[in-house]
Amino acid sequence: MNHHTFAPRLLTWFTSHGRHDLPWQYHHQDTADIYAVWLSEIMLQQTQVATVLGYFERFIEQFPTVEDLAAANWDSVAKLWAGLGYYARARNLHKGAKQVADFIAHHGHFPQTTDEWEKISGVGRSTAGAIVSMGVRGRGVICDGNVKRVLTRWAGIDGDITKSTTNKVLWSLADTLTPTHDSGKFAQAMMDLGATVCTRTRPDCHACPLSDDCTAYQDGNPTAYPVKTKKSDKPHRHSLVFVLEFNDTLLWLKRNNNGGIWDGLYTLPMLMIDGINNSTAIDLPNDLITAKKLHEQLANTQALSLAERQIFDTLPNTTLVAKKTIKHTLTHFHWHLTPISISIDKELYNKINRTLKTIHAEFTWQQDSIGLGIPKAMEKVFGK
Numbered sequence: 001m002n003h004h005t006f007a008p009r010l011l012t013w014f015t016s017h018g019r020h021d022l023p024w025q026y027h028h029q030d031t032a033d034i035y036a037v038w039l040s041e042i043m044l045q046q047t048q049v050a051t052v053l054g055y056f057e058r059f060i061e062q063f064p065t066v067e068d069l070a071a072a073n074w075d076s077v078a079k080l081w082a083g084l085g086y087y088a089r090a091r092n093l094h095k096g097a098k099q100v101a102d103f104i105a106h107h108g109h110f111p112q113t114t115d116e117w118e119k120i121s122g123v124g125r126s127t128a129g130a131i132v133s134m135g136v137r138g139r140g141v142i143c144d145g146n147v148k149r150v151l152t153r154w155a156g157i158d159g160d161i162t163k164s165t166t167n168k169v170l171w172s173l174a175d176t177l178t179p180t181h182d183s184g185k186f187a188q189a190m191m192d193l194g195a196t197v198c199t200r201t202r203p204d205c206h207a208c209p210l211s212d213d214c215t216a217y218q219d220g221n222p223t224a225y226p227v228k229t230k231k232s233d234k235p236h237r238h239s240l241v242f243v244l245e246f247n248d249t250l251l252w253l254k255r256n257n258n259g260g261i262w263d264g265l266y267t268l269p270m271l272m273i274d275g276i277n278n279s280t281a282i283d284l285p286n287d288l289i290t291a292k293k294l295h296e297q298l299a300n301t302q303a304l305s306l307a308e309r310q311i312f313d314t315l316p317n318t319t320l321v322a323k324k325t326i327k328h329t330l331t332h333f334h335w336h337l338t339p340i341s342i343s344i345d346k347e348l349y350n351k352i353n354r355t356l357k358t359i360h361a362e363f364t365w366q367q368d369s370i371g372l373g374i375p376k377a378m379e380k381v382f383g384k
Contacts, residue, residue: 001155001213007179007186013209014189019196022049023056026134027185034110035066037135038100041127042093046086049195055084066110069094070101078264078373085376086331087262092122112136125171134184142187143174146194151177152226153198156215161226198222234329238336241381242269242311243323245342246349246365250382252372253307254362261330266364266372268381269308270337307361314351328377339381 024040026032133140159166
């Protein structure tokens with residue numbers, strides 16, 4: 001392995017074969033928009049470029065500066081993020097924007113070092129390195145998933161990348177290979193190589209500028225790297241989703257669960273059913289069932305929020321109709337959501353409203369989700 005020629009070979013490849021037209025790239029300009037680089041790095045965490053493009057452009061149009069994002073209310077941020085997933089990123093981004101705006105107000109400029117950026121909510125070590133190298137134009141080191149794949153194959157590192165000892169080796173190697181100058185281009189080149197050539201399942205080794213001394217390629221086993229402990233199968237969870245309909249409008253609740261799943265987003269009222277861990281649909285009748293009977297069977301669950309429990313208690317004799325269950329996969333589990341259609345009258349509509357207002361729940365009745373930040377699963381539930 002030739003450490004000294006690694007960066008020159010990669011940068012030469014990047015000039016001809018790298019991506020140069022992404023809206024957050026500034027390597028072909030004298031200065032960079034640090035805010036745009038930071039925003040793109042947060043959006044690109046666990047999400048592909050093709051998916052991020054539209055979201056990034058809408059964010060920049062709505063919030064062109066970090067001060068605009070810091071001053072925005074959460075609902076407007078959540079609405080633009082809806083569907084992008086991993087919603088904690090959006091909460092951290094909004095919190096981080098306030099921190100960065102405050103930093104700028106006190107210092108007159110964006111954070112300049114990786115240490116300063118790592119103090120910003122949602123910014124880890126690799127993200128900080130990317131922002132400094134590509135945005136600030138200082139020297140920054142990155143070691144994200146794409147980079148780790150490239151490095152483990154090139155250097156033949158067969159340690160489990162989920163272990164801290166292997167992680168330290170990878171970070172040390174990434175630091176050694178990152179040049180003092182052009183570390184921003186180097187970072188982009190590493191990410192591009194991992195995303196387009198040194199891919200997880202079908203690496204195109206013949207197109208790789210590093211194959212001449214790549215250990216995995218020379219040994220004929222590139223897909224053996226990186227070594228990673230196999231994850232156990234994801235569990236299955238089941239929920240009922242109550243589609244409460246009044247005059248062609250649906251009831252949407254804003255979730256407030258202290259940073260838990262979908263915190264700050266709007267969803268239809270839900271009931272988590274405990275004790276089921278299989279991939280089959282919930283065993284409910286396909287015809288009609290009363291809320292009272294369902295209450296007897298399922299209402300002892302502790303997964304109801306106060307707002308949802310209050311709603312459920314107003315429906316004892318209401319007729320429910322179970323619809324087809326949909327499956328939605330999240331990072332840690334598969335979620336089976338069974339919509340329960342409920343048509344309510346004016347009296348029950350008023351009762352639900354009074355109840356929710358009494359407990360200061362945030363809610364709205366509207367025909368669809370336009371203007372609301374909702375998770376992708378809710379789009380599936382009502383057929384979007």
